[in-house]
Amino acid sequence: MADTRLIQSRYRLLDLIGRGGMGEVWRARDESLGRLVAVKCLKPMGPQHDQAFTRILRERFRREARVAASLQHRGVTVVHDFGEHEGVLYLVMELLDGQNLSQLLEENEQRPLPVDHVVDIAEQVADALGYTHRQGIVHRDLKPANIMRLTDGTVKICDFGIARLGRDIGMSSRLTTTGIAMGTPHYMSPEQIGGKEVDHRSDLYSLGCVLYEIATGVPPFDLADAWAILVGHRDTRPEPPRTHRAELPGFFDRVVLDLLAKAPDERPADAGDLRRRIVLGRSGEQPVPGAGVVRREPERLASGPAGSGRMDAELPFWARKMTSGHQANGSQGPALPDPAAGLTRRWTTAASTAAPRPPLTDGSTGVPPARSAPAPASDRLTALAGRHSEGVDLGRLGRWEEAGEVHRAVAAERESLLGPDHPDTLASRHEVGLTLSRTGRAADALRAFGQVAAGRERLLGPDHPQTLGAREQTAYVLGQLGRHFEAHQVYAAVLAGRERSMGPDHPDTLRCRHNLALNLGRLGRTEESWQLARQVADDRARLLGATHPDTLATRYEVAYTLGRLGRWAEALETYQDIAGARAATLGADHPDTLAARYEAGISLGRLGRSAEALELYRALVADRTRVGGPTDPETLRARHGLGVNLGRMGHWEEALTEARGVCGIREEALGPDHPDTVISRREVAVALGWLGRWSDALTAYREVAEARGRALGPDHPETLAARNDEAHCLDRLGREDEAAELYRTLAAHRAQNALPPQR
Known part of the structure; x- marks a missing residue:
C-alpha cells in the first residue's frame, strides 16, 4: 500500500508513524478536505487464512469501524472514515499530537x-x-x-x-x-x-x-x-x-x-x-x-515486594513452582497479539526474525520482553513457544504427522519445565490430541483429550470454556470410534455446561448444539436430529446472519437429515440455496460451495431427475479438476457421482469406464481395502452386471465381499450384502446349486445375528 502513496484517490500517505502487531499507522493528508489525518493500515491476511475467514474479518472490521466512528466525545479518538484498498483494510482517524x-x-x-x-x-x-x-x-x-x-x-x-x-x-x-x-x-x-x-x-x-x-x-x-x-x-x-x-x-x-x-x-x-x-x-x-x-x-499483604515467597503462597496450589517467563513491562506494549498498541513492532520482513513470545494458553503469545536478561529456563520456554506455533502451522497446512511429532516433543519438555497441569503443557497435549484425531488414531486421541479435560477441570473448573472445549473434543473422537451413544452423553453434558457459563446464544454453545444434532443422526434418531439442526440454523441466522458460514453449515445438516427422512425435494431446495449463498459469500470454487453442489446432485438422482444430475456432475468434475487436480479425493467423488448417473441413464459402457478409472486411482492412492476403493469396485461390478458380463461381475463382487470381510468382519451387513450380490451372479450364470448354498449360508448368518433379511 505504501508504494501507491494514495488510498482511494483521497488519502495521501506522508510519513510512517509506527508499526506493530496489527499493522502500520501513517501520517497522511486528506486531499478532499485538505487536513492531516492518521491512517491505520491493518496487517494483510496471510496464506494461512482461507477466504471464509478473511470475509468474516472484513465484516467484523466494518462493524467495529462503524462502532468507533459513532463515538463523538473529546475523550475518544475520532474516526473519520474506513474501507479497503488493494486488499488492505484501513481506518482514517484524527491525527493526535x-x-x-x-x-x-x-x-x-x-x-x-x-x-x-x-x-x-x-x-x-x-x-x-x-x-x-x-x-x-x-x-x-x-x-x-x-x-x-x-x-x-x-x-x-x-x-x-x-x-x-x-x-x-x-x-x-x-x-x-x-x-x-x-x-x-x-x-x-x-x-x-x-x-x-x-x-x-x-x-x-x-x-x-x-x-x-x-x-x-x-x-x-x-x-x-x-x-x-x-x-x-x-x-x-x-x-x-x-x-x-x-x-x-x-x-x-x-x-x-x-x-x-x-x-x-x-x-x-x-x-x-x-x-x-x-x-x-x-x-x-x-x-x-x-x-x-x-x-x-x-487488606495489606503481609509479604514484601510482589513475587516474593509470601506472594507465591497466596497463589493457588497449581500456580506454585511455575518456571518464570519474561517479566512483564507495561511500557513495552501488549502481551497478547497486539491489535492496538503504540505500533512499535514490525510486521514486515524483520518481524519474522524476532524471537517468539512465550505462550499464555493454547498457543496464545505470552508476555513482552524482559527488563533484564531472561534466565535459561525462560529462553527454553520462548523456544518452545516458537516450536508450538510451528506445529500449529504444520497442522493448518494438513501436515498432521509432522505436527504431531512437534507437539509431542514440546509437550514433554513443557511438562518437565512447568508440570503436567500448567496451561501451556495442557495446550500442547490438546494439540497432540488434534493431530492424533486427524491421522486416524482416534483411540489415542481420546486418551489425550481425556487427560487434557481432567487437567483443565482441576485448574479452571468443570464449566470453564477450555475444559468444555477439551470435553467436546472427546465427544468428537468417540464419534470417530463409532461410540455414538457415549458421544451423545458427553455432548449433552458439555452443552449444559456451556449454557450455564456462556448462555444459550454464545457461538460455542451453538456449535455444541450443532454437533449434538449431527450425533443424533449417527444414532439413527433422524427426526430429532432434523428438528435440533433446524433450531440451531434459525438461531445462528438470527445472531450471525442467514449467509454466515456457520449458519450455512447447520442448514447443510438440515438438508442432509431431510434426505435421510426421504424428503428429497426439500433437501434439494435447501442444498441449492446453500450452494448459491456460499458462492456469493465464499466464492464459486470454495470447497464448501462445491460440496453443496455435490449433495444437490445426489438429491436430483434420488428424485429421478438423472439427466439434471448428470449435467450437474459433469460441470462439478470439471470444476473439481481445475481446483484440486484430477486425483484429488473430491474430484474422484464427483466422478463417482457422474458414473452412478450415467448408469441410471442407461449409459453403462460409459459408467463402467468411469467407475474403473476412479477405482484404479483410489486403489493406488488409498489401498485396495479402503472404503472409497471398495465402493468404486462395487460400481464396476454393478456396471458389468447390467452389461450382462456376469462372470466378470462375480469376480468383482467377490473382491468387494473379501475387502469388506477384512475391514468390517464377515457378519457385517455390508459384507453380507456383497455376498448376496455374489449369489445373484451365480444364479445368473446358471450355477444354481452354488447360489442356493450361498443363500442358505447368508440366511444362517442373518438368523444368528438377528439381522433383517436382504431385499
Missing part, C-alpha cells in the same frame, strides 16, 4: 507520572468511559498503550472496537477458543481471565490497573510469569498504591483499590460514579459512603 501512557512511562524511565497528572488522567478517562458505556460499548482492552495524553493535556482513549480485531489477525480461529478473553495480562479483569461475559465494570478494573501503574511505576501484579500475573488478578489482593508511593492522596488510593475489586459488584457502579469520586477527592470533599460501591478496607 501527544504520547500514549506507555510512552510517557518509558520516557520517564519507568518512574511514576506526577500526581496531579495521574489524577487528571483518571478523571478524563472516567469521563470518556462514562460516555462510551452509556452508548452500550465496552472497550475490553484498556491499557496504557491505548490512552493518549496530548500536548495540551487532553486525554483520549484509542481503538474502541478495532482492538478486538487484532486477536483474529494474530491467531488462527482455532486458537481463539482458549477461554481467555481479549485483553493484555497486566490489565485483564478476573471475569475476562475466567472466560466469562464482561460488561462496563471490566473496563473499570482495567482502568484501575492503568492508574496503579502510572501512579506507582509498576502494574498491580508485577510477577515474572504470564500465568502468575493472571492468577494474581484472579486470586490475590493488590498492595495499596501508597505502599509504593506515600505522596499519593488517600482518596486516590481508595478509588484504585475499589476499581481492582475481584467481584464486579464491588467496583464503582459506573464510570460516572468513579468520576464524581475523583472530582470530590480533588476538591477535598469526602464521598458519601456506599454511593455506588461496596466499602471495604483494603
Whole structure:
C-alpha cells in the first residue's frame, strides 16, 4: 500500500508513524478536505487464512469501524472514515499530537507520572468511559498503550472496537477458543481471565490497573510469569498504591483499590460514579459512603515486594513452582497479539526474525520482553513457544504427522519445565490430541483429550470454556470410534455446561448444539436430529446472519437429515440455496460451495431427475479438476457421482469406464481395502452386471465381499450384502446349486445375528 502513496484517490500517505502487531499507522493528508489525518493500515491476511475467514474479518472490521466512528466525545479518538484498498483494510482517524501512557512511562524511565497528572488522567478517562458505556460499548482492552495524553493535556482513549480485531489477525480461529478473553495480562479483569461475559465494570478494573501503574511505576501484579500475573488478578489482593508511593492522596488510593475489586459488584457502579469520586477527592470533599460501591478496607499483604515467597503462597496450589517467563513491562506494549498498541513492532520482513513470545494458553503469545536478561529456563520456554506455533502451522497446512511429532516433543519438555497441569503443557497435549484425531488414531486421541479435560477441570473448573472445549473434543473422537451413544452423553453434558457459563446464544454453545444434532443422526434418531439442526440454523441466522458460514453449515445438516427422512425435494431446495449463498459469500470454487453442489446432485438422482444430475456432475468434475487436480479425493467423488448417473441413464459402457478409472486411482492412492476403493469396485461390478458380463461381475463382487470381510468382519451387513450380490451372479450364470448354498449360508448368518433379511 505504501508504494501507491494514495488510498482511494483521497488519502495521501506522508510519513510512517509506527508499526506493530496489527499493522502500520501513517501520517497522511486528506486531499478532499485538505487536513492531516492518521491512517491505520491493518496487517494483510496471510496464506494461512482461507477466504471464509478473511470475509468474516472484513465484516467484523466494518462493524467495529462503524462502532468507533459513532463515538463523538473529546475523550475518544475520532474516526473519520474506513474501507479497503488493494486488499488492505484501513481506518482514517484524527491525527493526535501527544504520547500514549506507555510512552510517557518509558520516557520517564519507568518512574511514576506526577500526581496531579495521574489524577487528571483518571478523571478524563472516567469521563470518556462514562460516555462510551452509556452508548452500550465496552472497550475490553484498556491499557496504557491505548490512552493518549496530548500536548495540551487532553486525554483520549484509542481503538474502541478495532482492538478486538487484532486477536483474529494474530491467531488462527482455532486458537481463539482458549477461554481467555481479549485483553493484555497486566490489565485483564478476573471475569475476562475466567472466560466469562464482561460488561462496563471490566473496563473499570482495567482502568484501575492503568492508574496503579502510572501512579506507582509498576502494574498491580508485577510477577515474572504470564500465568502468575493472571492468577494474581484472579486470586490475590493488590498492595495499596501508597505502599509504593506515600505522596499519593488517600482518596486516590481508595478509588484504585475499589476499581481492582475481584467481584464486579464491588467496583464503582459506573464510570460516572468513579468520576464524581475523583472530582470530590480533588476538591477535598469526602464521598458519601456506599454511593455506588461496596466499602471495604483494603487488606495489606503481609509479604514484601510482589513475587516474593509470601506472594507465591497466596497463589493457588497449581500456580506454585511455575518456571518464570519474561517479566512483564507495561511500557513495552501488549502481551497478547497486539491489535492496538503504540505500533512499535514490525510486521514486515524483520518481524519474522524476532524471537517468539512465550505462550499464555493454547498457543496464545505470552508476555513482552524482559527488563533484564531472561534466565535459561525462560529462553527454553520462548523456544518452545516458537516450536508450538510451528506445529500449529504444520497442522493448518494438513501436515498432521509432522505436527504431531512437534507437539509431542514440546509437550514433554513443557511438562518437565512447568508440570503436567500448567496451561501451556495442557495446550500442547490438546494439540497432540488434534493431530492424533486427524491421522486416524482416534483411540489415542481420546486418551489425550481425556487427560487434557481432567487437567483443565482441576485448574479452571468443570464449566470453564477450555475444559468444555477439551470435553467436546472427546465427544468428537468417540464419534470417530463409532461410540455414538457415549458421544451423545458427553455432548449433552458439555452443552449444559456451556449454557450455564456462556448462555444459550454464545457461538460455542451453538456449535455444541450443532454437533449434538449431527450425533443424533449417527444414532439413527433422524427426526430429532432434523428438528435440533433446524433450531440451531434459525438461531445462528438470527445472531450471525442467514449467509454466515456457520449458519450455512447447520442448514447443510438440515438438508442432509431431510434426505435421510426421504424428503428429497426439500433437501434439494435447501442444498441449492446453500450452494448459491456460499458462492456469493465464499466464492464459486470454495470447497464448501462445491460440496453443496455435490449433495444437490445426489438429491436430483434420488428424485429421478438423472439427466439434471448428470449435467450437474459433469460441470462439478470439471470444476473439481481445475481446483484440486484430477486425483484429488473430491474430484474422484464427483466422478463417482457422474458414473452412478450415467448408469441410471442407461449409459453403462460409459459408467463402467468411469467407475474403473476412479477405482484404479483410489486403489493406488488409498489401498485396495479402503472404503472409497471398495465402493468404486462395487460400481464396476454393478456396471458389468447390467452389461450382462456376469462372470466378470462375480469376480468383482467377490473382491468387494473379501475387502469388506477384512475391514468390517464377515457378519457385517455390508459384507453380507456383497455376498448376496455374489449369489445373484451365480444364479445368473446358471450355477444354481452354488447360489442356493450361498443363500442358505447368508440366511444362517442373518438368523444368528438377528439381522433383517436382504431385499
